[in-house]
Amino acid sequence: xxxxxxxxxxxxxxxxxxxxxxxxxxxxxxxxxxxxALVFDDDSPSLYRVGVYGPxxxxxxxxxxxxxxxxxxxxxxDAQYKVxxxxxxxxxxxxxxxxxxxxxRGYIVEQLILAQAPSxxxxxxxxxxxxxxxxxxxxxxxMNMMFxxxxxxxxxxxxxxxxxxxxxxxxxxxxxxxxxxxxxxxxLLVILATAVIVFVVICTLFTxxxxxxxxxxxxxxxxxxxxxxxxxxxxxxxxxxxxxxxxVLNLLSWPMMFLSGIWFSLEGSKDWVRxxxxxxxxxxxxxxxxxxxxxxxxxxxxxxxxxxxxAIITVSLSLASYRFKWQ
Amino acid sequence: MSVILSVEKLSHxxxxxxxxxxxxxTITAGECIGFLGPNGAGKxxxxxxxxxxxxxxxxxxxxQGRQLTKHYKQQIGIQFQSxxxxxxxxxxxxxxxxxxxxxxALPIATLIExxxxxxxxxxTHYTLSGGQRxxxxxALSLVNDPEILFLDEPTTGLDPQARAHFWQLxxxxxxxxxxxxITTHYMEEAQKLCDTVVIMDRGKILCxxxxxxxxxxxxxxxxxxxxxxxxxxxxLASINAMANLHVKQSATHCLIExxxxxxxxxxxxxxxxxxxxxxxxxxxxxxxxxxxxxxxx
Ligand SMILES: Nc1ncnc2c1ncn2[C@@H]1O[C@H](COP(=O)(O)OP(=O)(O)OP(=O)(O)O)[C@@H](O)[C@H]1O
Ligand SMILES: [Mg+2]
Numbered sequence: 122x123x124x125x126x127x128x129x130x131x132x133x134x135x136x137x138x139x140x141x142x143x144x145x146x147x148x149x150x151x152x153x154x155x156x157x158a159l160v161f162d163d164d165s166p167s168l169y170r171v172g173v174y175g176p177x178x179x180x181x182x183x184x185x186x187x188x189x190x191x192x193x194x195x196x197x198x199d200a201q202y203k204v205x206x207x208x209x210x211x212x213x214x215x216x217x218x219x220x221x222x223x224x225x226r227g228y229i230v231e232q233l234i235l236a237q238a239p240s241x242x243x244x245x246x247x248x249x250x251x252x253x254x255x256x257x258x259x260x261x262x263x264m265n266m267m268f269x270x271x272x273x274x275x276x277x278x279x280x281x282x283x284x285x286x287x288x289x290x291x292x293x294x295x296x297x298x299x300x301x302x303x304x305x306x307x308x309l310l311v312i313l314a315t316a317v318i319v320f321v322v323i324c325t326l327f328t329x330x331x332x333x334x335x336x337x338x339x340x341x342x343x344x345x346x347x348x349x350x351x352x353x354x355x356x357x358x359x360x361x362x363x364x365x366x367x368x369v370l371n372l373l374s375w376p377m378m379f380l381s382g383i384w385f386s387l388e389g390s391k392d393w394v395r396x397x398x399x400x401x402x403x404x405x406x407x408x409x410x411x412x413x414x415x416x417x418x419x420x421x422x423x424x425x426x427x428x429x430x431x432a433i434i435t436v437s438l439s440l441a442s443y444r445f446k447w448q
Numbered sequence: 449m450s451v452i453l454s455v456e457k458l459s460h461x462x463x464x465x466x467x468x469x470x471x472x473x474t475i476t477a478g479e480c481i482g483f484l485g486p487n488g489a490g491k492x493x494x495x496x497x498x499x500x501x502x503x504x505x506x507x508x509x510x511x512q513g514r515q516l517t518k519h520y521k522q523q524i525g526i527q528f529q530s531x532x533x534x535x536x537x538x539x540x541x542x543x544x545x546x547x548x549x550x551x552x553a554l555p556i557a558t559l560i561e562x563x564x565x566x567x568x569x570x571x572t573h574y575t576l577s578g579g580q581r582x583x584x585x586x587a588l589s590l591v592n593d594p595e596i597l598f599l600d601e602p603t604t605g606l607d608p609q610a611r612a613h614f615w616q617l618x619x620x621x622x623x624x625x626x627x628x629x630i631t632t633h634y635m636e637e638a639q640k641l642c643d644t645v646v647i648m649d650r651g652k653i654l655c656x657x658x659x660x661x662x663x664x665x666x667x668x669x670x671x672x673x674x675x676x677x678x679x680x681x682x683x684l685a686s687i688n689a690m691a692n693l694h695v696k697q698s699a700t701h702c703l704i705e706x707x708x709x710x711x712x713x714x715x716x717x718x719x720x721x722x723x724x725x726x727x728x729x730x731x732x733x734x735x736x737x738x739x740x741x742x743x744x745x
Contacts (some may be wrong), residue, residue, distance in 0.1 A: 131537055138536040138572075284532035289588075292501055293549040294521045356597030 124295055128303035129310075146311075148264040150319045152338065157261075158254040158327065169230050169235035172200045172212040179215045183239035189233070205248030206415075218244035223249070251415055254327050259410030260383035262316055263345060267377055267403050269312050270349025273371050274304050275357040283361045287342055291447035298442050305350050307436070311338070312346045332417030341423065344430040345406030352402070359446040375416065377403040405429045451513070452477040452596065452627050453498060458507030460493055460651075468504065469492040469651035479597075480618075480628040484635075484731075486739050490528050490651040495600050498629065499526055522551055523630040525594030527585045529601050529631075533573050539584055540569045543591065544723030550592040563587040563617065579610035586617065597621060599630040603637060615641060635731040644730065649739040659731050666737060667729040668694060668705035672712055676700060676724040687715060698736060705729070 123137070132146065170190040174197055179185055184191055192209060194200035203209045204221050211230040212219040218234050218241045221227045234241065281287045290300060317339075331338060356369045381403035382395065398404045409426035412418035453475040460468040467490040475481055483491045496511055500516045513522055518667040533542055533685055540556065546738060547553035560566050563583040568576055573584060599618075603611045611634075618641055622628060632638055638645050639659045646656045679687075679702055684733060687704065690694050693712070694705040706712050716724075 124548045127545050131534060131541060131545045134538040134541060135534060281532075281534070285528065285530065286532045286534055288501070289526075289528065289531045289533070290549075292499055292521060292524070293546060293592075294518070294524045294551075295549045 125299050125303050125306075128295075128300065129307040132303065132307035133311065136307070143390040146265070146269055146315050147318060150315075151322055154254065154258065154261050154319075154323050155326070158256055169211075169226060169233075170209040170231060170352075171234075172203060172209045174200050174212060174214040176215055180213055180238050180241070182211055183234055186233060186237065187300065189230075199304035201246055204246045207248075213238075217244055219244045219246050221246050221248060223247055232383055252327075254323075255329050255415060256411070257383075258320075258323055258327075258329060259414050260381075260407050262319060262342070263381070263403055263407045263410055264378065264383050265319070266316060266342065266348050266406070267374060268344045269310065269315075270346050271353040271356075271374055273312070273353065273372055274308050274350050275353040275366050276363065278304065278354070278357040279360060279363055279366045282357075282446070283363075287447040297445040297447070299362050301438065301442050301445065305347065305352065308350050309343065309346055312350075313343060316342055316346075329414075331414050333413035333419065337420055337423070338410065338413045338418075341406065341409045341427060341430075344427055344434065345402065345409075347383055348402045348406070348430045348433040350439070351434045351441065354441040354443070358441045358444040377401045380404070381407050383407060402430060403431050450477050451475070452479075452511070454510045454513075455504075455507055458494075458497065458509075459505050460490075460502065461505040466651050468497065471507075471651070471653055473646075473653065473656075475627060475629065477627055478625050479644055480622050480630065480642050481644040481646060482638040483629075483631040483646050483648055484633070484638055484735060485648035487632075489648040489739075491648060492600055492650070495598055495631060499598055501526075501679045508614035521539070522592060523595045524598065525592060525596070526598045527589040527600060527602055531605075533588075535574070536572060538572055539565055539576070540572050540618065542573055542584065546588050546591045552593065553591050554593050559587045559590060562620070563584075564588070564613070569643075579606050579613075582606060582610070582614070583617075586614070590621070594626065596627045596629065599628065601631050601633065603632065603634065611637070622672060635735065639731050646666060647735060647738050650667065653733075654738045663729050663731065663734055666734055669728075670706055671727055671729045671733060672704040672706060672715070673725045673727070674702045674704070674715075674719060676702060677724065678700060678719050683718060690714070696737060703733065703736075 149394065167193050168188055168190045170192060171183070172192050173180070173184065174194050177193075182313075194203075194212070200209075200212050201219060204212050204219050204227075207221060207224050207226075210224060210226040211221075211234060213234060218231070220231045222245050231243075287300075324331070350371065353370070356373070357366055360366055376397065380398040381401050382398070383403070405426040409418075409423040412423050412426075416422075451474045453473075455471060455473050458468055458471045458473070459466065465488075469490075471494065482495065485491050493502065497504045500509065500520055509516055511523075534545070537545065540560070543559055545555050547556060560569055563586055565580070565583055568580050573581065576584060582605075582628060586599070586602065589599070603614050606614065616639070618628065619629075622641075628641075630638075630641065643658065644656060645659045645662060647654045647662075655666070657665070676697070676699075684697075684702065687702070689695070690711070692706065692708070696703045696705075704712065704715070
């Protein structure tokens with residue numbers, strides 16, 4: 122225990138004295154978010170977007186309207202959620218249509234629908250629009266956690282192994298397990314602390330409100346970050362080669378970067394893509410973060426995501442300490 | 449006196465090299481034992497096996513007659529031939545970190561004072577000079593007040609003053625009754641510090657004993673050393689043919705061992721009296737004789 126705390130402290134000292142590392146891990150996500158928020162300043166796309174659910178034979182008149190994007194949905198509740206969040210401006214099926222009364226664009230779309238198919242039944246779905254930055258924030262924070270988790274511990278350990286620091290530790294009573302947990306915990310503290318700062322800065326800057334429990338959010342981010350660090354520890358558990366480590370980490374991080382729904386939602390993509398996405402820890406971290414921030418989800422709603430992250434942590438850490446080599 | 453460490457029929461094979469070849473060795477508690485040998489002789493490998501860092505290909509290491517256990521690590525202190533430390537830590541931080549790994553540790557202040565590190569205690573370790581760094585590494589190996597201290601070439605690269613200071617420190621530790629296992633390429637260091645000297649080459653132990661005793665066992669009483677350029681081929685041939693002498697040539701010198709002055713009078717008459725030395729044999733000669741190479745190869 123004494124050794125564990127001392128190692129954590131030493132690692133944190135190391136990190137805090139490495140000024141460039143701190144600056145970078147704080148500034149990077151903030152800059153990206155601000156840049157993206159500016160680039161995507163215009164939250165309203167130029168076209169109206171209408172969802173279609175089920176067979177569309179009787180509503181062809183609606184579908185033939187020009188300058189309207191038609192998006193087909195197989196899952197009704199998913200489509201309704203899109204209306205509530207202003208992702209689409211309205212939804213039609215063969216018998217009825219759904220409109221969000223708080224959306225101005227929805228009002229226009231409703232007039233268009235009624236003009237083409239006056240017999241459809243109306244249902245209202247209310248809900249606030251999700252701003253782009255609100256949607257991106259959890260994703261960017263998750264991505265930052267992924268990069269600092271995966272690469273942060275991996276490189277340090279490989280360097281320590283190559284230069285002989287680990288060999289020096291090996292001849293002390295320190296156990297592999299103690300060493301690994303100290304790396305996990307010290308990195309976890311640093312990443313969470315920076316995440317909280319980034320979060321507070323961005324939320325204040327863009328007046329974003331977290332709908333769900335902040336504690337639940339913290340729990341999720343803790344598990345997500347721990348999962349990333351554990352994977353990093355597993356990859357770095359016995360190699361002496363930076364290059365190898367780098368290659369494997371790239372192989373893991375790039376799919377997560379694009380398939381975890383940080384930048385764009387994966388709905389409508391092929392089944393196998395979704396299958397891969399579901400196996401990536403970042404997907405679960407990200408989905409759970411968004412659910413808590415945007416929809417105010419509770420612990421039960423994101424339970425599956427949390428369990429998945431716990432499983433990743435358990436498996437990776439066991440493998441890491443089982444495979445661990447000091448030299 | 450009790451045996452603290454022993455190995456029997458120890459061998460270690462790397463992919464290409466047999467680094468340790470069927471070595472038997474016992475080390476007595478409180479002994480200071482020095483390993484000498486040319487580069488690649490297997491000194492570091494042997495030390496690492498004794499430290500429990502390397503598992504030998506065959507043979508076992510016994511600590512106080514028993515196989516090494518987890519507990520062994522609490523009892524030993526190690527300074528590797530080369531090592532790195534975690535980045536960005538000061539001398540003091542580093543000592544505190546290593547102290548936390550052990551059940552019992554010496555007070556940091558004691559270590560700092562003992563190894564004369566107080567001037568640099570708040571400096572990060574990579575800003576230290578070579579000698580200061582060496583002292584830090586020694587302090588780290590002493591953190592747990594170990595029973596056995598392993599020092600792999602601790603004074604390589606130090607200036608004469610730093611080396612002398614290092615010797616003082618080692619003498620202090622010896623005085624506390626600790627067992628010290630050291631490797632070195634410096635003869636005077638071995639002669640000064642070590643109760644026992646072991647000369648190794650190609651993974652084998654060539655001889656073992658107190659330096660003075662080894663020298664008297666292996667040499668006639670005196671040595672005549674003649675620079676090679678003073679000797680013509682016929683002269684060398686006639687020297688080699690003389691009785692009561694032992695002749696050995698190195699790249700630069702012809703070394704002639706003799707017991708009585710009258711055996712070499714004939715040679716002295718022939719050779720110009722320039723650059724010739726007559727002296728007692730020392731450890732370096734023994735080393736040359738056994739390994740066939742210069743000490744600081
Ligand atoms: N990890 C390794 N893999 C393969 N060969 C090795 C390894 N370590 C050492 N050797 C070889 O084993 C032999 C003994 O090496 P060792 O380091 O024990 O020598 P040494 O006596 O300490 O030499 P030096 O005085 O140069 O430190 C050498 O031939 C070396 O090349
Ligand atoms: Mg060596």
